[in-house]
Structures are given as structure tokens and as C-alpha cells.
Amino acid sequence: MLKCIFNLQKNTVISGDFHDEKLSKFSYWKNRYKYRNKDVFEWFLEPGEIVEPILNNIAHIQAQHSVGKTNSFLRYIDIGCGLSDLSLHVLIHCPRPLSAAMVDFVSEALQYQNKRMQEYQQMVQLNSESTLHLICADVLCLPFRAGEFDVAIDKGTMDALLKDKGQGHFKSGLLMAEVTRLLSPGGRYLQISDEDPDSRLLFLESISNTKRAAWNCGKRVEETHEESMCGAAPDFHKLSSWNFKSIQLKFGSEYFLYWAERV
Numbered sequence: 383m384l385k386c387i388f389n390l391q392k393n394t395v396i397s398g399d400f401h402d403e404k405l406s407k408f409s410y411w412k413n414r415y416k417y418r419n420k421d422v423f424e425w426f427l428e429p430g431e432i433v434e435p436i437l438n439n440i441a442h443i444q445a446q447h448s449v450g451k452t453n454s455f456l457r458y459i460d461i462g463c464g465l466s467d468l469s470l471h472v473l474i475h476c477p478r479p480l481s482a483a484m485v486d487f488v489s490e491a492l493q494y495q496n497k498r499m500q501e502y503q504q505m506v507q508l509n510s511e512s513t514l515h516l517i518c519a520d521v522l523c524l525p526f527r528a529g530e531f532d533v534a535i536d537k538g539t540m541d542a543l544l545k546d547k548g549q550g551h552f553k554s555g556l557l558m559a560e561v562t563r564l565l566s567p568g569g570r571y572l573q574i575s576d577e578d579p580d581s582r583l584l585f586l587e588s589i590s591n592t593k594r595a596a597w598n599c600g601k602r603v604e605e606t607h608e609e610s611m612c613g614a615a616p617d618f619h620k621l622s623s624w625n626f627k628s629i630q631l632k633f634g635s636e637y638f639l640y641w642a643e644r645v
């Protein structure tokens with residue numbers, strides 16, 4: 383069996399509390415989507431509360447991306463889409479065509495997204511040039527070539543990985559490396575979390591740009607989901623430092639949009 387080896391510097395930042403470790407397990411999500419949740423479920427933040435700053439980021443990337451190019455398609459990936467409506471909202475509201483991919487390791491989540499997309503198409507006019515691909519894969523080892531995307535959205539997925547007491551930091555490092563690999567230069571990794579910037583920014587910086595000793599994916603990362611293969615060994619790609627924006631809701635709750643750019 384091929385191996386996924388990753389050198390992560392020992393870091394002292396504690397990010398994510400380990401309460402609810404089940405959230406880091408494939409079996410938990412499979413069970414949840416197969417037998418319990420069958421309808422839209424936002425882990426936190428409704429699409430309307432976050433779509434605008436995401437579209438602003440997309441507009442920024444697009445402005446840089448389209449300089450000197452005739453093709454204005456932006457390639458978008460949702461990492462761990464679950465039953466969230468966020469990416470469908472992005473597709474509806476983005477003024478330019480998107481080539482979008484939604485990924486989750488639970489097939490029922492993708493079946494749901496397919497159904498939801500068809501319902502949306504009956505209600506609203508989607509940009510006829512946009513496309514959506516639903517892909518069942520492990521976000522730690524994605525079946526795409528390096529540089530295939532301009533924007534990656536992670537709403538609560540690194541948060542879920544961080545619930546793993548033993549391997550949460552290690553897996554977050556893998557996710558960071560994988561998203562960085564997928565991004566084109568100038569592309570952005572957008573992460574939405576409830577974790578405070580005091581801890582999350584330090585943590586994100588600490589796992590960004592860590593060196594990989596080797597990158598041979600195909601490893602079975604979780605208990606029962608199918609093996610996924612990522613592309614060929616990447617060059618070593620880098621991210622800029624991380625920024626954030628606070629999203630304040632009524633009744634005092636606060637969430638954060640974090641972003642970094644592929645340099």
C-alpha cells in the first residue's frame with residue numbers, strides 16, 4: 383500500500399478542542415447523512431450570512447485572474463460540502479461563470495447536493511455557463527492535478543479534523559498541504575470557523591508551508607471509506623500569511639472568515 387508521509391513541525395498551539403471527537407470520524411458522518419440528516423443543514427452560518435465576503439474574495443481573484451485572459455472562468459472547490467447550501471448560493475450569486483466542484487467523503491451528502499441543485503434550477507436562473515461536479519473523495523488526498531483551482535472553500539471541515547485527539551493537527555497539516563497544492567498562483571484558500579483568531583491564526587501559520595518528506599497518497603485515512611488517490615507528487619507550493627474577517631451575528635455569536643493566497 384502506498385503511504386502518505388508528512389513532516390509537521392511540532393507545534394505548541396492548541397487549536398480546536400477535542401470535545402466531540404466523533405466529528406473527526408468517517409463513520410459518524412456516514413451514519414449522520416445516511417440515516418439522520420436528510421435535508422439542508424448548515425454546520426454554522428447560513429449562506430446569506432457569509433456569501434457576500436466570499437463573493438468579494440472571488441471578485442478579487444477574478445480581477446487578477448482575468449488580466450490578459452479571454453477565459454474568465456473561475457475554478458471553485460468546496461472541501462467537505464456536507465448538506466450545506468453555501469456553494470449553491472455562491473453559484474447563484476456569482477456574476478461570472480464558475481467551474482465548481484463539491485467534495486465530501488460521504489456519498490449521501492453528494493446525492494443530496496445533486497437533488498438540491500435540481501430543485502434550485504427549477505427556482506432560479508443559474509449562469510448557463512457554470513458547471514458543477516460532485517466528487518466523493520477524501521479531502522486529504524484529492525484526485526486533482528496541482529493548480530486546478532482558483533478558490534477553495536472550507537466551512538467547518540478543518541474544524542472537524544481538529545476534533546481528532548491523536549491526529550487532528552497532523553490531518554490539518556495534510557489538508558493545508560493538499561489545498562495549497564490544488565490552488566493556482568493568486569488563488570485563495572477561504573476557511574470559515576468559529577475559532578477565535580487569537581488561536582486560529584497562529585495555528586494556520588504554523589501548519590502552512592510545512593515541508594513534505596514524501597507525498598504518495600492512496601493511504602486509507604479513515605476506517606471504512608474507499609481509498610482515494612491524489613495526483614502526482616507536487617512541487618512545494620506556498621501560501622501567503624493569513625488574514626481574517628469577523629462575521630458578527632445577532633445575539634452576540636461571532637464567526638470568522640480566514641483567507642490566504644497561493645504565492
Ligand SMILES: C[S@@+](CC[C@H](N)C(=O)[O-])C[C@H]1O[C@@H](n2cnc3c(N)ncnc32)[C@H](O)[C@@H]1O
Pocket residue numbers: 411423424425426461462463464465466485486487488491519520521522536537538539541542543
Ligand atoms: C463540520 S461538517 C461541515 C459541512 C458543511 N461544509 C457545512 O458548513 O455545513 C464537515 C464536513 O466535512 C466532511 N469531511 C470530514 N472529513 C473529511 C475528509 N477527510 N474527506 C472528505 N470529507 C470530509 C464531512 O463529511 C462533513 O460533511
